[in-house]
Amino acid sequence: MSNKQDRKSVAAAVEKGLARRKAKEKRFQRAGLAAVITALMMLAVLLISIVSTGMPAFTQTALKLDFHYDESLLPAGQTLNEETIRAMDFHGLVKKTLREKFPQVKKRKDKKALYKMVSNGTPYILRDMLMEDHALLGQIKSIWVLADDEVDSIFKGSKTIADSRLTEAQYGWVTQLVAEERVMTRFNWTFFQNGDSREPEQSGIRGAIMGSLFVIIVTLALSFPMGVAAAIYLEEFARPGRLNDLIEININNLAAVPSIVFGLLGLAVYINFMGMPRSAPLVAGLVLTLMTLPTIIIASRAALKSVPPSIREAALGMGASKMQMVFHHVLPLAMPGMLTGSIIGMAQALGETAPLLMIGMIAFIVDIPQGLLDPATVLPVQIYLWADVPEAAFRERTAAAIMVLLAFLVVMNLLAVWLRKKFEKRW
Amino acid sequence: MSTKDKATVGEDQHGIESEDTETVGKPLLAAEKSRMTCRNVFVYYGEKMAIDNISLDIGKNEVLSMIGPSGCGKSTFLRCLNRMNDTIDICRVDGDIKLDNQDIYDQKLDVVPLRARVGMVFQKPNPFPKSIYDNIAYGPRIHGMVDSKTDTDEVVETSLKRAGLWEEVKDRLDAPGTGLSGGQQQRLCIARAIAVNPEVILMDEPCSALDPIATAKIEELIDELREEFTIAIVTHSMQQAARVSQRTAYFHMGKLIEVGKTNKIFTMPSHQLTEDYITGRFG
Structure with missing residues (x-):
């Protein structure tokens, strides 16, 4: 019967085309999958690079120093109040504390380098503490203060000494503080509490x-x-x-x-x-x-x-x-x-x-x-x-x-x- | 009126001869018997004429069924009766449609009270995606027909009872109306329509999405509702028209061809087109 013959040839033609159709579909699927994988990989690269760069910013290095709120900060005959506290020289206090901590530093240049070890926001922190608690005057207080961003970077390992601006001497002082367990890394609350700043360690969002x-x-x-x-x-x-x-x-x-x-x-x-x-x-x-x-x-x-x-x-x-x-x-x-x-x-x-x-x-x-x-x-x-x-x-x-x-x-x-x-x- | 008995029609195309515009049968009723009267109604969608000069009365406490092939204008005509065509911007209605001798296309008349008096049940069951209770209570609430919770409860209960749905849903009035079966949903829609106590209920192929058992229930319900309401129903099922209606109107290409008592239309149609349609020669 010719009808049957026709059906057979139709079936054969379909069969022949079927392989091609399937191959086409497979190719398309592969292309789609490749596109998805490429997009995901790019996203992953982006995220990994951001996270790996950004993670260190969530921790911060602090140094423990013993600050002596000397009575001499308050000029003779004056009472302790907001105004007189504002007039006090806390910058001097920080410098003095650092000098006393590292008595071996003598040269003017080295001293300058020494002062740069702590965040230059430290005097204000000291001032605010005294504002809050007037009884601190005359006492010696151990306070964790923020380290400068260069010290911070070294300590967190996000920089090596080679590409740090830290001098050999400064590095030595850091190691000394580490040995005395006066250095620690803590969660960077500053980052979430402060506004912008020129100083990285004090800046926040x-x-x-x-x-x-x-x-x-x-x-x-x-x-x-x-x-x-x-x-x-x-x-x-x-x-x-x-x-x-x-x-x-x-x-x-x-x-x-x-x-x-x-x-x-x-x-x-x-x-x-x-x-x-x-x-x-x-x-x-x-x-x-x-x-x-x-x-x-x-x-x-x-x-x-x-x-x-x-x-x-x-x-x-x-x-x-x-x-x-x-x-x-x-x-x-x-x-x-x-x-x-x-x-x-x-x-x-x-x-x-x-x-x-x-x-x-x-x-x-x-x-x-x-x-x-x-x-x-x-x-x-x-x-x-x-x-x-x-x-x-x-x-x-x-x-x-x-x-x-x-x-x-x-x-x-x-x-x-x-x-x-x-x-x-x-x- | 019906002097032209059997119009001559071409073998294949069931067109209408140009002079053959007069409706066969008895489209008009005595004034005291009719609820809605329509005179010389024309409907246009843009340039296209969808309804061509139809005059038809709908009697009190009767079920009028409208039959005809797809696209004949029966749904369009039905939707003129509560001005649902207003929602279609290109649609224009000419002519005179009165409900209890009041022109419903009067400029001064608001469609909101009109639709409270002329309710509608649609082809596809369309309960609101709210609870069964809220579905029924919606109409009475927006029309300010109920003041208290007890009033509303009563309306909901009586409406569901009249729609024969009370026994099936009384324990789950808070369940979503959309969770019911198709037939239950359609009865819910009928209950929703009768909750505002309309004078006329329009039904646009209410059973076309339902199985035979659900259809039988709805048909039984329609027969009961006739005692209190006037019902106009569009249907594709001639058996349904024969079962539920007292009068039947046959539409063809925007024209009303024949109107008469249902048993007469189905047993002795006067017009050739009607006969061709009900004997299944086309449509």
Whole structure:
């Protein structure tokens, strides 16, 4: 039968092609797998390099020295109060303590090198301790003070003597202190408690974290309600037409505008025209709101669109008004998508640097901002600033700050996942 | 009215001759018997005419079934009756549709109270993703028909009882409505619609997504509900139309071809198109 013959030949043809098809599929799978592995490897390299560079920044070397709060610090006839303490020479006290600890150091040059062993923030720490406890005057107190960043690097092993700026003599003094068990490495609380500083061992990211926090709060408080309201209006209430299309195109374009342009806009409008202060989290939040709005609007519209029309019909069929339909039924179902979009927008804003440079956030700010109008910096700008500094200890801190920023981003993304799970309704 | 008995129709294409626009049968009822009256209704989707000059009355306490091949306009017509077509921007409705002698397309009339009076049950069961209790209570709540928890409890219970669902769900009113079976969901939707005590209930192929047993339950329910409500039902199943309705309207390509008592339509159709459709020659 010719029919049977045909079927056989068809089967043979299929059989022949089958091997080729399978091979094609395998090749495609391999290519995909290779792409995934390459991406993962690059990510791993990035993370490993950041973590290995940044880890030492989380510990810090401290030296134990015996400070004698000599009565002679207080000029005769004066009583101990805030004013007189401020007038005391704690720099001298530190130098004297070091000289007494290492009596063998005689030369002026060597003495200078000796004084550099401890952080130059030490006098202020001593002063603050006396402020707190007036009874210290006349006593000898053993205090752990921060070592200078060069000593710190050597002790933590992140530098060898060869590439350290530490002299032979200084190294000798460190070894002497180690032998006396007067050196230890502890968790670097300073890094989380201080603002920026010119001295690596005193610098921290508290200021940048607070700045980022204020900025994100402003951005979230403005962009989420505005974005969601705009999305609801455009998606549910606006009559489709030319104007609506134009708005949609513009929003999509805004999402693609380079962020530095928003920075320039912020500089021109908020600072120059409206006279808001420079470097303020409020201005940064306003700029980032402009930048985040399109993202939130687009995500929210997509979330609204994905709510099945059957629910809208059910609500309208029950005699719900349009507003009731949106707020009772559509919005709760669209919420997870909206929240996810908003948090992704927030994460973007948190990592944004360029527009904030334009509004003065690049300034060197030591004080920790207390409010929305205080000069502040943010984490990514802090990273940018530190990456520019030559000291090796700042390189560690740059990497450590990147780790903190990444941790924030991971937390925000987890929050997005959690919120989505929490609000998601099954049907 | 029905002088043109059997229209001549081409063998293959079941088109309508241009002069053949008059409806066969008795689309209109006496004024005291009718709940909704529709006169010269036209519906356009943009340029396209979807409903072409339909006049039809829906009587009090009757079940009117609307049958016809896909795309004939029966669902479109049904959705005109509670202005659900308003949600489609390109849709335009011309003509005169009255509920108890009140023009429902009156500019001054708000659709919200209208839809409270003309409820709707959709093709696919679409309970809200809320609890069974909240599904029923939603309508009475938004219309301010209940003030207290006891009121609401009562409405929920009576509505579920009237929809024949009470016994099955009374122990799990807090369970999500979407967790019920398809047939239960559809009865929940009916219970939700009758909770606001409408005058008319529109049903758009309410059983097309259900199995025969669930369908039988819904049909039984429709028959019971007729005592209190006026029901207009669109269906693809001619057996269903025959089982539940007193009057049947046959639609074809946007026109109302024939209306009459259900048993007459199914046993002695006057129009050739109706006969072709119910004997299964097309559709």
